Structures are given as structure tokens and as C-alpha cells.
Amino acid sequence: MKRLLIGLLILAGAGTLAQQPLIDRMAVVKRHTVKVNKADSLSSLSIGNGSFAFTADVTGLQSFPAYYKGGVALGTQSEWGWHSFPNINHYKFEETLRTYELEGRKIPYPVQWKEPERNKHAVDYFRVNPHRLQLGNIGLEIIKKNGAPATIDDIKDINQQLDMWTGELNSRFTVEGQPVQVITYAHQSLDMIAVRVISPLVRKQQLKLTIHFPYPNAQFKDVGVYAAGNDKHLAGFYVGDGEANERINTSLPSTIVHTLDSTDYYLRCSSPQKANILQVQHDRFIIIPQAEKDAFEVSFLFSQKPPALALPSFKQTSSNSQQGWQQFWKSGGAVDFAGSKDTRAPELERRMVLSQYLTKLQCASNFPPQETGLTYNSWYGKPHLEMHWWHAVHFALWGRTELMEKSLDWYATVAGGAKAIAQRQGFEGVRWQKMTDHEGNESPSSVGSFLIWQQPHFIYMAELSYRERKSKQVLDKYKELVFATADFMASFPSFDAAKKRYNLGKGLIPAQECFDAVTTFNPTYELAYWHWALNVAQQWRIRDGLPRKAEWDKIIDNLAPLPQANGVYLATEATPDCYTTEKYLTDHPAVLGTYASLPASNHLDTVVMKSTFELVWKIWKWDDTWGWDFPLTAMAATRLNKPEKAIDALFMPVRTNTYLVNGHNYQDERLTIYLPGNGGLLSAIALMCAGSDANTTLNPGFPKDTWSVKWEGLRKMP
Numbered sequence: 248m249k250r251l252l253i254g255l256l257i258l259a260g261a262g263t264l265a266q267q268p269l270i271d272r273m274a275v276v277k278r279h280t281v282k283v284n285k286a287d288s289l290s291s292l293s294i295g296n297g298s299f300a301f302t303a304d305v306t307g308l309q310s311f312p313a314y315y316k317g318g319v320a321l322g323t324q325s326e327w328g329w330h331s332f333p334n335i336n337h338y339k340f341e342e343t344l345r346t347y348e349l350e351g352r353k354i355p356y357p358v359q360w361k362e363p364e365r366n367k368h369a370v371d372y373f374r375v376n377p378h379r380l381q382l383g384n385i386g387l388e389i390i391k392k393n394g395a396p397a398t399i400d401d402i403k404d405i406n407q408q409l410d411m412w413t414g415e416l417n418s419r420f421t422v423e424g425q426p427v428q429v430i431t432y433a434h435q436s437l438d439m440i441a442v443r444v445i446s447p448l449v450r451k452q453q454l455k456l457t458i459h460f461p462y463p464n465a466q467f468k469d470v471g472v473y474a475a476g477n478d479k480h481l482a483g484f485y486v487g488d489g490e491a492n493e494r495i496n497t498s499l500p501s502t503i504v505h506t507l508d509s510t511d512y513y514l515r516c517s518s519p520q521k522a523n524i525l526q527v528q529h530d531r532f533i534i535i536p537q538a539e540k541d542a543f544e545v546s547f548l549f550s551q552k553p554p555a556l557a558l559p560s561f562k563q564t565s566s567n568s569q570q571g572w573q574q575f576w577k578s579g580g581a582v583d584f585a586g587s588k589d590t591r592a593p594e595l596e597r598r599m600v601l602s603q604y605l606t607k608l609q610c611a612s613n614f615p616p617q618e619t620g621l622t623y624n625s626w627y628g629k630p631h632l633e634m635h636w637w638h639a640v641h642f643a644l645w646g647r648t649e650l651m652e653k654s655l656d657w658y659a660t661v662a663g664g665a666k667a668i669a670q671r672q673g674f675e676g677v678r679w680q681k682m683t684d685h686e687g688n689e690s691p692s693s694v695g696s697f698l699i700w701q702q703p704h705f706i707y708m709a710e711l712s713y714r715e716r717k718s719k720q721v722l723d724k725y726k727e728l729v730f731a732t733a734d735f736m737a738s739f740p741s742f743d744a745a746k747k748r749y750n751l752g753k754g755l756i757p758a759q760e761c762f763d764a765v766t767t768f769n770p771t772y773e774l775a776y777w778h779w780a781l782n783v784a785q786q787w788r789i790r791d792g793l794p795r796k797a798e799w800d801k802i803i804d805n806l807a808p809l810p811q812a813n814g815v816y817l818a819t820e821a822t823p824d825c826y827t828t829e830k831y832l833t834d835h836p837a838v839l840g841t842y843a844s845l846p847a848s849n850h851l852d853t854v855v856m857k858s859t860f861e862l863v864w865k866i867w868k869w870d871d872t873w874g875w876d877f878p879l880t881a882m883a884a885t886r887l888n889k890p891e892k893a894i895d896a897l898f899m900p901v902r903t904n905t906y907l908v909n910g911h912n913y914q915d916e917r918l919t920i921y922l923p924g925n926g927g928l929l930s931a932i933a934l935m936c937a938g939s940d941a942n943t944t945l946n947p948g949f950p951k952d953t954w955s956v957k958w959e960g961l962r963k964m965p
Contacts, residue, residue, distance in 0.1 A: 269957045270581045273412055279600040281409040281909060286311075286399050288318025289919060290908045292409045293622060294416050294433035294440065296571070297611030297650070298326040299549070300621035301385075301440050304399075305407050307418030307429030308442065308456075310386035311399045312470065319911060319919050320470040321384055324621040325438045326612045327551045328380035329628075329685065330463060330510045334372060342369035343691035347765065349754030350741035354672045357691035370691045375465050377684050379617065379628025382549050383460045383505070383514065385440070387429070388533065389422050390453040397422050409909075411604045412576060414568035427454070432564045433608075435571030439548040441564035449536055449543050456534040456545065458514065460505045468917060469624035473530065480507040482530050485553060496525040499545070502554065503532065515548040517558040575607055579646035580960035582936060589953040591898055594906075599932055601910025602925035603645070609922055610638045611650045614657050614685050620922050629682050629690055633701035633758065634923045636708070636844070637875050641929035643711040644937075646960040655708050658728055661687025669735050676734025679705065697756040697764040699739070700773050700837075703780035705732050707844075710783050710965065713790075722791055730796075733784035736777055737802045748807045751777060752821075758837035759818055761830055769807045769820035772840040778806055778849035779965075809841065809849055815859040816841060826862060833871040836863050836880065843882035844930070846941055846965055857887050864892065869901050874912040874924025877904045878931035882964075885935050885948035893935055893948040897928065930964075937961040 283290050286305050293302040302322050304311050309321040342365065343357040357373075360366035389397040406419040416431040427446040434441070448454035461473055462480045484497055485504040500517035501524050516524060521537035522545070536543040544561040548554050559567065582599060584592040609620030615630040616638050635654070642651035658665075658679070664687035665677035672678065681698050682690035689696075709725040740749035752768030759770070781803050785795045810820035818825040818838050825831040842856045860883055877896050884893035898904075903924075905913040912924030935948020936958045946956045 270583045272576050272581050275583050276412045279597045283407040284405050288315045291319040292909050295608035296435045299438035302622050305405050306387050307431045308386045309384035312384050314399045316470050320623040322623040323382040328382050329377045330380050331376040338369040338372045342366050356696040358693045374690050375627050381461050386457045388455045388457045414572040432568040434564050435567050441546040441561040443544045443561050445542045447541050449538050449541050458532040460530040513550045515554040518545040583957040586955035598906045602928050605910050605925050613653050615654045619920050629684050636704045637923035637926045641926050644933035644962050648715040674735050675738040676731040678735050694760050699755050700758045703776045706780040706783050729787050737799045749802050749805050750807050759835045761834045767819050767821045771809050771816045772837045775841040775849050779845050815862050832868045835876050839883040842886050843879050874903050874921045875927035878927030881931040882934050890948050890950045933961050934964045937963050939964045
């Protein structure tokens with residue numbers, strides 16, 4: 248009876264059953280421990296801490312990078328590891344600019360020139376440079392009885408498990424009947440892994456550890472180039488003052504310096520046991536344990552500067568990892584689908600748990616992440632700011648706002664570059680970069696340079712931060728950039744004298760990227776996002792004791808209405824044939840974004856939106872979409888009170904909606920992982936559970952008769 252009364256008091260105070268601490272979080276996470284029992288190039292597993300990641304094969308290390316090259320490649324990446332090829336031809340970024348006459352303005356955009364040759368090569372240079380580095384591979388070399396090194400085909404009896412509750416990667420296998428166990432952890436505050444290898448092959452000196460440093464390949468997907476004759480980079484034992492000596496062998500502990508052109512970085516190797524380290528090629532080293540037992544422990548620290556001599560031990564690193572991951576899982580929100588009648592519930596829970604793990608270790612950096620995180624490079628390792636919402640917003644919705652704020656704070660460091668873009672193009676405020684790097688440099692693109700939907704993201708994320716704490720400290724921290732963002736948004740629309748309104752465009756490409764930049768105007772989603780974000784910016788002025796800004800209200804009050812025809816919203820006003828022309832039925836169904844991540848605004852008619860949703864659902868070319876399109880659709884369905892469709896959207900049987908055994912959202916052979924899909928899934932689940940400001944229904948995105956949904960710690964979406 249006493250327990251019942253306490254429960255009723257909790258209900259009365261919290262308002263919904265969902266706010267009670269009902270969930271055994273460890274049980275939810277542990278039941279989705281990743282298990283791998285065969286070599287598969289798509290099943291590699293990552294450990295990391297948000298700013299550093301190490302992706303391993305079935306040996307628990309990176310022993311067979313060639314085998315995994317076409318799948319989920321075996322990368323080691325950090326937030327600091329960047330490199331540029333020498334600009335020997337002295338290209339200037341201005342050579343990538345082309346001026347367009349748009350709505351009475353002459354606006355220069357950095358685009359992909361096809362000719363003349365000089366401009367084309369300048370574009371190629373600034374797209375590729377700078378690029379994120381694949382820091383190196385650390386693997387095993389196992390010598391068979393005949394003296395030959397073991398291949399991937401010699402790895403038998405595989406039993407690999409990733410315990411996400413502790414961050415432990417435990418890999419067991421045999422080679423010629425000899426057992427091998429490798430336990431791998433990533434430190435949670437250092438760019439470091441620690442390894443424990445247990446095998447009779449250690450004492451027999453048939454098991455060695457290898458270190459291999461690559462050179463960038465300058466391609467879209469960079470898994471590094473290993474070539475004996477590649478003299479563009481060199482590694483050696485570090486002796487201080489930026490120098491490497493000519494020793495070819497030494498003992499642990501030891502530091503290696505890797506030099507690529509003008510870039511240096513370091514790898515510190517340390518063990519409490521005796522081991523020799525031998526340089527066998529200009530870019531390759533072997534560690535030979537001198538162990539009297541079957542176990543060998545070693546720690547590896549990657550660093551931008553020469554590291555301190557002492558490294559945490561394997562025991563210290565394992566303890567650090569366990570504490571760090573348990574702290575993460577015990578923070579913020581949690582969801583439990585146990586007891587659901589829908590047979591898809593366990594799979595959705597698996598995707599949800601693994602997406603939390605992957606985004607924590609891949610996307611919780613001090614910078615916006617690239618779309619493949621810290622695993623391998625795509626688009627040369629550069630972040631795409633229109634995807635930042637999909638990488639980071641879920642952290643705030645799951646009550647981990649501090650993880651979103653880590654990369655949100657980066658905008659202040661690149662605001663000068665964003666202001667320069669706006670000034671160059673004749674606009675006010677800051678125009679946020681699209682495809683960029685950690686320094687905020689632009690990358691020329693005939694599509695990306697014309698996108699605008701990354702612009703309101705900063706306001707959206709700053710608003711989520713304010714909603715979490717409602718403090719003057721948050722206002723003071725972000726207000727200047729909120730206002731500068733809104734200044735650009737108010738100066739960008741062009742006045743349509745005939746219709747006495749302001750248009751977005753011409754001269755833009757919407758989130759659905761299949762439209763022509765020069766002729767497109769008034770995309771529905773961007774109109775709604777513009778209207779909502781400018782209103783939020785005005786609220787920030789009021790919160791700060793300032794009057795509303797007249798220039799912003801002029802746009803808010805006179806922005807073009809959401810274009811529609813035949814009872815549905817159009818993708819853009821420039822394309823009234825968007826639902827009868829096949830090329831407009833591909834890529835992102837961004838029109839649904841008008842009422843997905845956004846609340847109803849700009850006089851949205853929910854009846855028209857519902858008809859739009861039903862039409863898009865029926866005729867869209869779903870096979871030509873991206874991983875975040877399915878969460879987008881689920882969010883729209885949730886706001887439209889279509890929970891069955893929300894679930895169906897998350898399980899649409901389309902290749903780009905595939906979630907691999909490691910939890911990664913697979914797209915195609917080029918893009919084997921895609922973290923916006925994982926982040927989008929988490930944002931969708933938050934909305935489906937906690938609802939939005941306008942919807943107080945409990946679990947509005949789940950059918951009540953087939954789903955049992957318990958949650959805690961989630962936040963409402965605006």
C-alpha cells in the first residue's frame with residue numbers, strides 16, 4: 248500500500264507515467280550486446296570517446312585492413328588529426344568563385360568548375376584539403392607453424408562481443424587450434440586504446456603487434472595508402488625536439504613520430520612487460536613481446552604533440568572506460584520496449600541502443616562530425632552543417648544537452664568566416680558554411696554552396712539549450728550568434744513587388760537537392776523553417792530585454808506562404824509539377840520536414856499537410872532516399888497522429904534503411920555507414936515518446952494496442 252501511494256505521488260508530480268524511473272538501463276543495454284561470429288567486412292566494431300575512435304576487425308584490433316577496405320573500414324581517427332597536401336601551384340580560393348545574377352543581385356558562389364583547367368584544379372584542391380587523417384592501424388601478426396603469417400581465413404572459432412555498458416571489446420578466436428583472446432578498451436578522455444592479449448602464442452613469440460601508418464589517398468573514401476615506395480611520409484622513433492632518430496629497433500616504452508609533408512603526429516607505446524619494437528619499413532613497426540607468460544598488455548596513445556612518458560595501464564584504462572560508459576548510460580533518457588506485441592520492437596530497441604552508443608563515440612566531439620564520424624573519411628572527412636541537426640539534436644532531446652553543446656560552441660570559432668561569406672555575397676549577419684572543416688573554411692560545391700537549410704539549425708539548437716536551463720547564462724552565451732544568424736535570414740529573401748511579399752530565392756537548392764539553383768524559389772520546408780527560426784530569434788530578443796527587430800518582423804509578416812496546389816503542399820513554388828515529374832520524386836522528401844522537426848508555423852494547414860503526407864507515402868521513389876529520410880517521415884507521421892505510419896516508416900524495407908550488426912546505418916557500397924540515420928532515429932523516437940509542445944499525448948508515435956513503451960528523461964520537441 249505504501250509503495251502504491253508513493254507511485255501515485257510520483258504520478259501527480261510528474262503528470263505522466265513516463266516520468267517514473269521504471270527502466271533497468273543496464274538490462275536494456277546488455278540485451279543488445281553486439282555478437283560477431285564470422286569475419287564480415289561490414290561488421291567491424293568501434294570503441295572510442297567522442298573525440299577519438301578505433302575501429303577493429305574480428306581480432307579486436309586492425310589486423311586485416313585490406314579485407315575490410317570495401318566495408319566498414321578499419322580507421323583510427325581523432326578530432327585533431329588533419330592534413331593538407333602542399334599547395335605547390337599556389338591556388339587561391341577566389342579561383343573557385345563564380346558570380347550569379349539572382350533577383351537583382353550579383354552573388355559569388357564557390358562552385359565546381361569544369362573548365363578552364365586552372366579553376367577546375369583549384370576546386371579539386373580546396374575540396375580535398377584539408378582532410379581528416381586516418382592515423383594508423385594497430386593489429387596482430389600471428390605466425391603459423393610453417394612460418395607464414397596468418398590470413399583472415401586462418402581466423403577460426405570467432406566469438407567477439409562488444410559490451411556497450413562498459414566499452415569492452417572482447418574478441419576470441421583460434422589459429423591452427425591455438426586460442427587467442429584480445430580485450431580492447433578506449434580511454435574516455437585520451438586518444439588511447441589499451442589491449443590485453445592472452446594466448447600461448449605470446450610466450451612462443453608467434454604473436455606480434457603491428458603498427459602501420461598510411462598516407463592519405465585524396466579520395467572521397469579515405470582508408471589510407473600503404474606502399475613500400477611511398478616516400479611522401481616517414482615514421483621513426485622520436486628522440487625530442489621534433490626529431491626522429493635512425494634506430495630500427497628499441498624497447499617499450501617508445502614514441503613514434505609520423506611525418507606527412509608539414510604535418511607531424513605521435514604514437515606512444517607503453518607496456519608494463521618487456522617488449523622490443525622494430526621498424527621494418529618506413530611506415531611499419533612490429534612489437535615483439537618478451538613475455539614469460541601467455542598474456543601481454545600494451546597501451547597506445549595518439550597525440551598531436553609529443554606525449555608525456557607515462558600512459559595509463561590496461562587496468563586503469565578498463566576502469567576508466569567502464570566508469571565513463573556507465574555514467575553515459577545512467578545519464579539522460581532511456582526507453583524500454585519490452586513487452587510489446589509488435590514483433591519489430593526488439594529490432595527497434597536494438598537500433599536505438601546501438602545508435603546511442605555510436606553517436607556518443609562518433610559524434611560527441613568539440614566539432615560537428617562528418618557523416619561517417621570517426622570511422623573513415625567520406626567527403627574527405629569534412630562536416631556538412633546541414634547534417635549537424637541530425638548528428639546533435641538528439642543529445643538534447645535525450646536529456647544530454649551538454650553533448651550537443653560541445654559542437655554547438657564551435658560556431659563561435661568560425662563565425663568570422665561565416666560573416667565573411669555573408670559580406671562577400673552582399674548579405675547581413677553570418678551565412679553558415681555548408682561543407683567545411685574545423686577551421687570553418689568553405690569547400691566549393693555546385694550543390695552545397697546553394698543550400699540554406701543549415702542556417703536555422705544554430706537557432707534550433709540554441710533554443711534547445713535554453714529550454715533545458717532557461718538561464719541568462721545560456722542567453723548571453725549564444726544570443727549574438729542567434730541574432731547574427733537571424734540577420735542573414737532576414738536579408739536573404741528577395742522582395743516580390745508584384746505579389747508584395749518576400750521570396751526565398753531564386754538562387755538556392757532545398758534540402759531535396761534535385762532542384763536547379765538558379766530557377767528554384769520558395770521551397771516549402773525552408774519557408775516554414777525560416778518563419779519559425781525568425782520568430783524564435785525575436786523571442787530571444789524579448790528574453791534579453793530587447794524590443795523586437797523590425798527588419799525581422801517585416802520578413803516574418805510578409806514571407807511567401809507555403810506553396811500548394813490541388814490540396815497538397817508543393818516541394819517548391821517553382822515546381823508545380825513536382826508530383827508528376829519523376830526526377831522530383833527522389834532524394835529527401837523534404838516537404839515532410841515542414842511538419843516533422845518543426846511545429847506548425849507560417850499558417851500551416853494540417854489537413855493539407857496530411858494529404859501531402861499520404862501522397863508522398865504513396866508515390867515517392869523510396870529506393871532513392873537517404874537514411875535520415877525514414878526518421879523524418881516518422882516524425883511527420885507522429886505530428887499528424889499517424890502512429891502506425893510512424894512505425895512503418897522506421898521499418899521501411901529499403902536498402903538505405905538497413906542497420907548492420909554493429910548498428911551502423913548502411914547506405915551503399917560507397918557509404919557503408921551513415922550517422923545522420925542513427926541520430927535521426929533517436930530524434931524520432933524522442934518525439935514518438937515525449938511528443939511536442941503542441942501534443943501532450945503519451946507516446947503519440949506508437950500504436951497503443953501493440954506497443955509497450957516505457958521511457959524516462961526525454962524532452963519534448965518544439
